[in-house]
Structures are given as structure tokens and as C-alpha cells.
Amino acid sequence: MDPTFNDIHSDPENDIFKVVFFPDRVYHAQYLNATRSSRYRYNVREVRSKHDATVLKGQVFMDGRFLCNFMRIEYRAGRLVEVVRESGRRLGNDIMVWVKIHPADESLTADATIKMHFDRLIGAYQVEIWDTLEPPPGCTHNFRVLNIMGYNRSITRLPSFSPGLKDIKAVRQVELAFRENDIDLPRGFAITNPQWDNNYSSSHQEPHTQQPSADQNTVRDENYLIDFQRGWFIQDAGKIDPVRYLNGMMYPDNPDKRNDNVIEMRWLIQRQLGSSVVFFHEVTIPPGAVEGTHRHIGSEELYYITQGEGIAYMGENDDPALADHPIVERYIYGLDPEPCREVHVQPGSVIYTKSGGIHGIRNNGTEPLKFVAFLYHAS
Numbered sequence: 001m002d003p004t005f006n007d008i009h010s011d012p013e014n015d016i017f018k019v020v021f022f023p024d025r026v027y028h029a030q031y032l033n034a035t036r037s038s039r040y041r042y043n044v045r046e047v048r049s050k051h052d053a054t055v056l057k058g059q060v061f062m063d064g065r066f067l068c069n070f071m072r073i074e075y076r077a078g079r080l081v082e083v084v085r086e087s088g089r090r091l092g093n094d095i096m097v098w099v100k101i102h103p104a105d106e107s108l109t110a111d112a113t114i115k116m117h118f119d120r121l122i123g124a125y126q127v128e129i130w131d132t133l134e135p136p137p138g139c140t141h142n143f144r145v146l147n148i149m150g151y152n153r154s155i156t157r158l159p160s161f162s163p164g165l166k167d168i169k170a171v172r173q174v175e176l177a178f179r180e181n182d183i184d185l186p187r188g189f190a191i192t193n194p195q196w197d198n199n200y201s202s203s204h205q206e207p208h209t210q211q212p213s214a215d216q217n218t219v220r221d222e223n224y225l226i227d228f229q230r231g232w233f234i235q236d237a238g239k240i241d242p243v244r245y246l247n248g249m250m251y252p253d254n255p256d257k258r259n260d261n262v263i264e265m266r267w268l269i270q271r272q273l274g275s276s277v278v279f280f281h282e283v284t285i286p287p288g289a290v291e292g293t294h295r296h297i298g299s300e301e302l303y304y305i306t307q308g309e310g311i312a313y314m315g316e317n318d319d320p321a322l323a324d325h326p327i328v329e330r331y332i333y334g335l336d337p338e339p340c341r342e343v344h345v346q347p348g349s350v351i352y353t354k355s356g357g358i359h360g361i362r363n364n365g366t367e368p369l370k371f372v373a374f375l376y377h378a379s
Contacts, residue, residue, distance in 0.1 A: 044058040068131045099129075104167075129156060182194070198222045205219070266281055290362045295334075296356065297356070305370070311361070318357045
């Protein structure tokens with residue numbers, strides 16, 4: 001970080017903008033593995049997070065000399081600890097992580113499964129992958145660092161990763177999936193059904209066919225994607241082929257269900273998003289079509305209407321400001337019918353639904369109803 005940025009960031013005139021810059025300024029360089037010896041220094045070049053997983057990449061210096069490139073993975077296990085507990089076990093001091101790196105040179109793509117170790121200083125499991133563990137000529141490692149280096153240690157080297165890590169800036173993406181250790185410690189018996197946090201039912205959409213609700217359009221990822229690209233520009237989102245859905249979020253007994261009730265979604269940004277954000281897309285509802293009313297459980301979503309008019313449905317008590325709006329009974333996807341408030345939407349209207357909230361939308365106009373939406377996990 002350029003030290004002059006501190007002056008800009010501390011300027012009272014810029015106080016309102018601190019939220020833009022603050023998160024990327026915080027990482028615990030003082031707690032990285034080799035910093036237990038003052039002979040080692042890290043240059044952290046990039047940090048990215050997705051849910052409980054964080055990946056840092058950069059350089060390691062020893063005695064003032066460049067030593068190697070590194071990639072550090074941290075994982076706070078909020079999801080994994082729950083599924084392990086449901087299996088009658090507890091997470092121990094070690095877990096496993098499947099890692100796949102995607103350098104710019106695709107021939108250097110590599111994957112492996114390695115061990116992560118719990119670090120109480122940061123409250124997370126962690127491992128560092130260095131492209132070499134060899135010290136510079138004429139030097140030896142400090143014993144405090146040497147004793148955490150090697151196979152399945154906190155600082156490790158993967159021969160298949162070393163070529164890709166030689167140009168650390170060119171590592172564009174990292175895929176991750178976490179699971180229990182192979183052995184239940186301290187009891188010592190083998191775990192035959194290890195539980196995974198592989199982003200569970202994670203998938204993304206690609207328009208391989210225009211047949212509505214075709215399975216070919218769903219790509220099942222089963223991992224977390226850490227993307228180091230710094231920006232995306234879409235010249236014209238309207239030129240992106242949509243994925244089409246027949247009777248989206250409707251059960252067979254829904255009276256709105258019919259053979260021509262097709263809506264379209266242009267999936268603009270999906271796996272590239274960090275934190276807990278799942279997607280950002282544009283939805284088109286043709287005249288007379290309906291998006292099924294549904295309840296969000298553990299996720300939140302925001303709609304911003306950009307074109308057309310229609311009727312939206314929200315849970316009866318979700319927004320107290322809607323107390324004077326008509327109440328109608330709506331079929332809720334996967335649940336019993338619920339009373340909902342009926343509200344008119346037009347360009348500029350916003351619908352924000354938190355976990356437990358209900359929403360759906362109908363185009364009762366004569367032109368396509370369009371809105372952009374983003375969804376993220378609430379916990």
C-alpha cells in the first residue's frame with residue numbers, strides 16, 4: 001500500500017468514502033507463518049475472499065533478499081463446523097482443502113489436496129504454499145520457521161504448483177473446497193464419510209440452449225472461486241444471450257402455471273463476485289408472464305425495476321409501510337399459500353427482500369418488464 005494513501009484516507013473531507021477503501025487495507029501481515037522470525041517479511045500483493053475463505057498471494061523476503069512467491073489460504077469454517085456437528089463429530093486442529101490454481105498459462109493449471117492447520121492468532125485454519133522452501137545460497141532457515149515447513153505443514157511446497165506460482169501476478173483464479181480431516185483426532189479412528197464445504201449446491205448459469213429450464217444451462221461447480229481479476233466491463237448487457245425459464249419457482253398446483261409462462265435472465269456476473277454475493281443479473285418478464293412468488297431462506301435479494309410496469313407481491317407484514325395495500329393469497333414456491341401485499345412497480349421501483357421475506361412479480365402491462373437483481377447469502 002502506498003503510504004501517501006494514508007493521508008488521503010485520513011482527510012476529513014473524504015471521511016464518507018472510507019467505506020470504499022477500508023476493507024482492502026486490513027490484513028494481518030504480522031501473523032503470517034514465517035513472521036515468527038524477524039528475518040522474514042511478506043509483500044502481500046492481493047487479497048480476495050469468498051464466504052469463509054480468504055486467499056492472499058505475494059512474495060516472501062528473507063534477510064532482505066527475495067526468497068519466493070507464496071499463496072496463503074485461510075478458512076473460518078462457519079459452514080463446515082455445522083455439517084460436521086450434524087454427523088456427530090467436531091472439527092479438530094486440522095482439516096483438508098482441495099485447491100486448484102489457474103495461471104494465465106493454462107498449461108500450468110494444477111490441483112491438489114493438502115492439510116490446513118488451525119491458528120488461534122487469527123481464529124482460522126490456514127496453510128501457505130511457497131514455490132520453493134530452499135533458502136538463498138549461503139543461508140539457512142530460522143529454526144522457528146523451519147519446524148513448520150514441509151509436507152502437510154503450515155508452510156508447504158507442492159511440486160505441481162511451483163511452475164504456476166513462479167509468476168504470482170499471473171495466478172488469475174483459485175478454486176477451493178474444504179472437508180474434514182481423514183482421521184478423527186484425538187480418538188484416532190478413520191473418518192469414512194468426511195463432510196465437505198464445497199459451496200454445497202453452488203452452480204452458475206450459461207446459455208447453452210434456449211430451451212426453457214434446460215438442465216444443460218446449469219453448471220454445477222461444487223467449489224468456491226477466488227477471482228483476482230480487478231474489473232469487468234460489459235459494453236451492452238442486452239447482447240448477452242439469456243437463459244430462459246418455464247414457470248420459474250412454481251409448483252404444479254400453482255394457478256399461474258402455464259405452458260407459455262417463460263421468463264428470461266441474463267446472467268451478467270456470477271462466480272466472479274466475492275464475499276457472499278451470488279449473482280447480479282437482468283430479468284425480463286414478457287407481458288402476461290409471472291415470476292413465481294417465493295420465500296428467501298438464508299439469502300437476501302434486491303430488485304431494481306428499469307423498464308415496464310407490473311404487480312409485485314411481498315409478504316403481508318414484510319414492509320409495515322405497505323399496510324394500506326391490498327392483500328391477496330399467493331402460492332409460495334415449496335410452501336403453503338401465504339397472504340401477500342400487492343404493490344404497483346414501475347421504472348425506479350425497488351424491492352428489497354431479506355431472509356424470511358417473500359416476493360414475486362407479474363407483468364400486467366403491454367411491454368416487457370425488466371429489472372436487475374443481485375442476491376447474496378445472509379449468513
